[in-house]
Amino acid sequence: MATVxxxxxxxxxxxxxxxxxxxxxxxxxxxxxxxxxxxLIQVAPLNDPIYINLSGSHIAIRRxxxxxxxxxxxxxxxxx
Amino acid sequence: xxxxxxVALIGNPNTGKTSVFNQLTGLKQKVGNYxxxxxxxxxxxxxLPRGVKAHILDLPGTYSLNTTxxxxxxxxxxLLNKNDKDYPDVAVVISDVENLKRNLFLFTQIKxxxxxxxxxxxxxxxMSRKGISLDIEAMEKKLDTKIALVSTRKRQGIDRVxxxxxxxxxLSSAPNVDAKRISPExxxxxxxxxxxxxxxxxxxxxxxxxxxxxxxxxxIEDATSFATKSKEELKKLQHKETVLRYQFINNTLKETYxxxxxxxxxxxxxxxxxxxxxxxxxxxxxxILLTIFQAIFDWSSYPxxxxxxxxxxxxxxxxxxxxxxxxxxxxxxxxxxxxxGIVIFIPQIAxxxxxxSLLEESGYMSRVVFLMDRLxxxxxxxxxxxxxxxSGTACxxxxxxxxxxxxxxxxxxITILVTPFTTCSARLPVYLILIALVIPKGTILGLSxxxxxxxxxxxxxxxxxxxxxxxxxxxxxxxxxxxxxxxxPTYRLPLxxxxxxxxxxxxxxxxxxxxxxxxxxSIVLWFLGSNGYSEDFxxxxxxxxxxxxxxxLSTYSKNYIQNNIDAYRENALAEGIAPEVIQDSIQSMxxxxxxxxxxxxxxxxxxxxxxxxxxxxAFEPVVKPLGYDWKIGIAVxxxxxxxxxxxxxxxTIYSVGSDEEETIKTRMAAELDSSGxxxxxxxxxxxxxxFYAFAMQCMSTLAIVKRETNSWKWPxxxxxxxxxxxxxxxxxxxxxxx
Numbered sequence: 140m141a142t143v144x145x146x147x148x149x150x151x152x153x154x155x156x157x158x159x160x161x162x163x164x165x166x167x168x169x170x171x172x173x174x175x176x177x178x179l180i181q182v183a184p185l186n187d188p189i190y191i192n193l194s195g196s197h198i199a200i201r202r203x204x205x206x207x208x209x210x211x212x213x214x215x216x217x218x219x
Numbered sequence: 220x221x222x223x224x225x226v227a228l229i230g231n232p233n234t235g236k237t238s239v240f241n242q243l244t245g246l247k248q249k250v251g252n253y254x255x256x257x258x259x260x261x262x263x264x265x266x267l268p269r270g271v272k273a274h275i276l277d278l279p280g281t282y283s284l285n286t287t288x289x290x291x292x293x294x295x296x297x298l299l300n301k302n303d304k305d306y307p308d309v310a311v312v313i314s315d316v317e318n319l320k321r322n323l324f325l326f327t328q329i330k331x332x333x334x335x336x337x338x339x340x341x342x343x344x345x346m347s348r349k350g351i352s353l354d355i356e357a358m359e360k361k362l363d364t365k366i367a368l369v370s371t372r373k374r375q376g377i378d379r380v381x382x383x384x385x386x387x388x389x390l391s392s393a394p395n396v397d398a399k400r401i402s403p404e405x406x407x408x409x410x411x412x413x414x415x416x417x418x419x420x421x422x423x424x425x426x427x428x429x430x431x432x433x434x435x436x437x438x439i440e441d442a443t444s445f446a447t448k449s450k451e452e453l454k455k456l457q458h459k460e461t462v463l464r465y466q467f468i469n470n471t472l473k474e475t476y477x478x479x480x481x482x483x484x485x486x487x488x489x490x491x492x493x494x495x496x497x498x499x500x501x502x503x504x505x506x507i508l509l510t511i512f513q514a515i516f517d518w519s520s521y522p523x524x525x526x527x528x529x530x531x532x533x534x535x536x537x538x539x540x541x542x543x544x545x546x547x548x549x550x551x552x553x554x555x556x557x558x559x560g561i562v563i564f565i566p567q568i569a570x571x572x573x574x575x576s577l578l579e580e581s582g583y584m585s586r587v588v589f590l591m592d593r594l595x596x597x598x599x600x601x602x603x604x605x606x607x608x609x610s611g612t613a614c615x616x617x618x619x620x621x622x623x624x625x626x627x628x629x630x631x632x633i634t635i636l637v638t639p640f641t642t643c644s645a646r647l648p649v650y651l652i653l654i655a656l657v658i659p660k661g662t663i664l665g666l667s668x669x670x671x672x673x674x675x676x677x678x679x680x681x682x683x684x685x686x687x688x689x690x691x692x693x694x695x696x697x698x699x700x701x702x703x704x705x706x707x708p709t710y711r712l713p714l715x716x717x718x719x720x721x722x723x724x725x726x727x728x729x730x731x732x733x734x735x736x737x738x739x740x741s742i743v744l745w746f747l748g749s750n751g752y753s754e755d756f757x758x759x760x761x762x763x764x765x766x767x768x769x770x771x772l773s774t775y776s777k778n779y780i781q782n783n784i785d786a787y788r789e790n791a792l793a794e795g796i797a798p799e800v801i802q803d804s805i806q807s808m809x810x811x812x813x814x815x816x817x818x819x820x821x822x823x824x825x826x827x828x829x830x831x832x833x834x835x836x837a838f839e840p841v842v843k844p845l846g847y848d849w850k851i852g853i854a855v856x857x858x859x860x861x862x863x864x865x866x867x868x869x870x871t872i873y874s875v876g877s878d879e880e881e882t883i884k885t886r887m888a889a890e891l892d893s894s895g896x897x898x899x900x901x902x903x904x905x906x907x908x909x910f911y912a913f914a915m916q917c918m919s920t921l922a923i924v925k926r927e928t929n930s931w932k933w934p935x936x937x938x939x940x941x942x943x944x945x946x947x948x949x950x951x952x953x954x955x956x957x
Binding site: 163164165166167168169170172180181183184185186187188190194195196197198199200201204 | 283
């Protein structure tokens with residue numbers, strides 16, 4: 140199962156349904172809801188944290204949290 | 220006219236809420252604290268059309284009414300409590316046009332509390348650049364509110380906000396999302412148990428850690444006819460609420476908010492690629508830090524010298540103008556010397572706050588957090604610890620408060636505990652004067668020894684902070700789940716006015732806060748230094764005159780006279796004055812200097828036998844092994860109130876002991892120890908600097924730590940650990956170097 144932590148720079152994905160109690164409510168409020176898009180913008184120099192665009196919100200989260208968000212990665216050709 | 224309209228400004232962080240507040244209130248604002256807690260309370264008055272006045276309260280930034288911090292729960296508590304004197308007649312929700320979707324989340328929550336609400340869409344000037352177009356009228360209908368499109372940068376739209384506030388009686392207070400939809404069955408039961416209460420309010424009280432006047436959480440939990448849900452179930456419902464709200468928002472924006480991505484262009488992407496780059500990112504951060512230190516130590520020296528001179532002149536002027544007497548002495552020697560010791564910091568503090576506020580306003584600080592997080596984690600710190608550690612170089616008090624953004628309690632506690640090791644501005648005057656006294660002037664590779672020493676002291680402080688964080692990380696057994704999240708806002712040119720307000724405000728509160736302590740201490744010291752009870756004190760004049768007659772002047776006085784004459788001769792020769800003339804002048808000068816030296820000897824004998832002299836002598840054995848005499852001992856002791864008191868204390872002690880207007884530095888340089896060597900030498904100077912680097916000498920910081928950790932345990936731990944460590948290091952340093 141792919142998670143946000145598996146994205147490479149510039150790659151996008153669509154959030155899948157997830158176990159709701161796992162994620163902090165703060166993240167949901169910022170738009171981390173099933174069906175929304177996530178794009179990986181940048182990975183910090185030591186590979187952690189990661190900087191994402193979460194349906195318009197630009198935030199940085201740690202890898203450990205990113206691993207909890209499951210998604211379907213959008214392949215490049217599909218996005219076009 | 221009727222009473223003022225109460226207005227609350229609410230909004231997500233980074234929406235320009237403070238700019239809106241500044242433009243609404245202008246200079247008519249005041250910053251205080253909420254009673255009992257250290258959350259900053261900003262309020263101001265705004266004049267509205269038709270002679271109405273609004274009382275504007277700037278609430279802490281929050282993403283939603285689901286609270287996770289003290290600042291946020293304050294927002295909820297106010298909005299739930301109709302009896303609070305600040306309860307808003309109208310809420311103004313500030314949003315950012317680029318993040319409208321997310322900002323509306325908070326808006327719908329506030330709307331659902333049935334408070335008349337205005338929506339301000341800020342940063343309207345960015346719309347065209349980002350390809351955004353809005354249908355304001357349709358949006359107003361959908362959200363059932365009034366909207367003001369504002370650009371604080373271009374000063375547009377503020378008048379519309381004022382009009383809407385004045386017109387608040389016409390605003391709808393109907394909710395956006397019906398709370399019952401979250402769980403019809405559950406809310407039905409809730410309504411039955413509390414028929415008179417508002418459902419959404421009840422829901423907030425149940426899910427948040429807040430109480431509000433009419434309903435206490437306990438009462439809900441105790442209600443027999445009504446079984447509360449488990450935490451897990453509640454969380455599921457909160458999730459459902461979030462989904463419902465976003466459905467409503469998406470539905471609203473679908474027809475009213477259009478983004479043409481083709482037209483959108485932004486600096487964020489390309490700037491981020493450089494500023495968070497593996498190598499350049501750190502390099503740029505390092506250069507910025509260097510610039511900040513350069514400003515603090517180099518650029519600020521010019522205004523500081525100026526201030527120093529002004530105070531020396533003021534003191535002299537008072538002495539010459541007012542009739543001699545106890546009051547004049549207190550004024551010129553106690554108060555002016557004390558205040559001078561604090562005013563001189565203003566340039567440095569202002570520079571520091573200037574840079575910190577520029578970094579925060581521009582959005583760069585978040586990038587630093589992003590860059591540093593992984594590096595800080597092995598030490599039990601978070602990327603967010605970097606902000607307190609940098610602000611700690613200004614003052615530990617705001618720095619400890621800045622730790623509130625750290626979500627993880629253990630990381631936050633460690634940050635609070637180690638932040639006081641960073642070199643705060645209060646240590647600076649101590650360092651600067653000691654460095655000037657004991658570190659030689661030479662250079663190495665174009666860098667002066669003195670500047671290098673100062674840099675080393677900063678590195679020592681920072682290193683110690685990191686090292687003790689590592690130790691604490693091993694020792695402290697606290698389990699807390701890590702949630703690290705930081706918003707990366709768009710880069711913005713900082714608004715000059717906002718930066719100016721911040722600098723002004725922080726500098727002011729620092730000066731007045733520290734100023735009060737210093738003033739009080741210098742008055743007490745001056746009194747204790749110029750009074751005594753012993754026979755020695757009362758007959759000082761007689762005793763000293765007798766001694767001079769028998770043994771002649773002391774070595775110190777002889778040196779004093781000789782140095783002055785030598786300096787004069789050198790100058791005079793350089794100016795080409797005839798040797799005979801010089802000889803004549805020296806004769807009359809010697810006579811005059813001798814008189815001065817005698818007066819000085821009397822004064823210092825008096826000081827030694829005054830109250831403070833007695834106390835200092837009693838304390839001397841404790842500090843003797845570190846190379847300090849009783850005067851330094853007193854200065855160190857009073858510094859436990861606040862470090863910057865050190866120079867002020869010495870200034871007060873020495874000017875009590877001397878009759879002439881000299882700068883404090885020359886006075887310190889002339890001090891001799893019992894064996895006739897300069898008292899401030901390399902060994903004692905370094906020992907002193909190290910003591911100040913490590914000791915926990917700041918009552919205000921201790922008080923803040925107590926409040927932020929909610930126990931005396933941590934501040935006392937800090938005080939004990941840091942001070943013992945400081946003593947040991949200073950002891951070792953002195954014994955090695957001597």
